[in-house]
Amino acid sequence: MKTSSSVDHTLDVVSFRSDLINWGKEHFRSFPWRSTTNPYHILMAEVMLHRTQASQVAPIYERFISGYPDIASLSRATREELHNSLYSLGLRWRVDLIIDMVAQINECFAGQIPQEKVDLLTLPGISDYVASALRCFAWNLPDAIIDTNTVRVTGRIYNLETRDSSRRNSLFRRLISDLVDPQQPRSYNFALLDLAAQVCPKGQRPLCEVCPVQKYCLYSRKIGLSEGFSNRSATSSESMISEEI
Numbered sequence: 001m002k003t004s005s006s007v008d009h010t011l012d013v014v015s016f017r018s019d020l021i022n023w024g025k026e027h028f029r030s031f032p033w034r035s036t037t038n039p040y041h042i043l044m045a046e047v048m049l050h051r052t053q054a055s056q057v058a059p060i061y062e063r064f065i066s067g068y069p070d071i072a073s074l075s076r077a078t079r080e081e082l083h084n085s086l087y088s089l090g091l092r093w094r095v096d097l098i099i100d101m102v103a104q105i106n107e108c109f110a111g112q113i114p115q116e117k118v119d120l121l122t123l124p125g126i127s128d129y130v131a132s133a134l135r136c137f138a139w140n141l142p143d144a145i146i147d148t149n150t151v152r153v154t155g156r157i158y159n160l161e162t163r164d165s166s167r168r169n170s171l172f173r174r175l176i177s178d179l180v181d182p183q184q185p186r187s188y189n190f191a192l193l194d195l196a197a198q199v200c201p202k203g204q205r206p207l208c209e210v211c212p213v214q215k216y217c218l219y220s221r222k223i224g225l226s227e228g229f230s231n232r233s234a235t236s237s238e239s240m241i242s243e244e245i
């Protein structure tokens with residue numbers, strides 16, 4: 001396996017995206033925050049999902065959104081009310097974070113969640129990951145979702161060694177970003193996250209034999225499952241990545 005400083009792998013990006021999205025349509029994980037494009041609802045879900053299982057978050061998210069359906073209603077809530085709504089998720093700082101976040105949205109953005117990444121990143125507790133997830137899932141913007149899961153899948157596809165720090169590595173960030181489908185970024189990113197969870201999981205043997213992107217994956221070829229890798233020259237619809245950084 002190569003280190004993350006070099007890549008030498010050609011894949012047909014258009015076909016890769018199409019195969020992944022088509023698989024995603026059949027294997028979509030249904031969470032309540034995925035059935036909305038309301039940026040406030042998605043932002044609250046992302047805050048709740050931090051270091052917390054989706055199954056634990058789902059019922060609390062639904063009650064929370066029912067009680068506080070918008071920024072205005074959340075702005076009127078007391079700290080005690082918010083604590084009572086969220087205490088079962090743990091991480092007490094979440095309440096302070098939400099209060100500070102809402103105050104800044106009201107003060108700096110007239111009560112509207114900003115769409116620009118540079119603005120989102122000024123809000124308390126908004127990481128690059130949360131800003132990208134919000135932009136993609138709320139506004140269908142082609143931001144890459146870069147976390148340990150998407151890094152793991154990408155590392156296997158390109159046969160790159162991954163570490164905890166790889167999500168901050170410029171090569172991984174570019175590889176993941178270049179694969180995002182600019183026409184269907186929301187569907188693409190949902191499918192990638194679902195593939196990482198269901199087919200290419202952490203700490204378990206990847207299920208390469210049922211993987212929709214197996215034919216593009218160097219790891220799969222390494223273990224003898226994949227045939228017919230592209231040896232074609234890169235065209236406008238393909239990416240050729242072979243460099244040292």
Ligand code: SF4
Pocket residue numbers: 153156157199200206207208209211212213214215217218219220
């Ligand atoms: S072929 Fe295997 S290793 Fe490659 S992405 Fe699919 S499940 Fe993961």
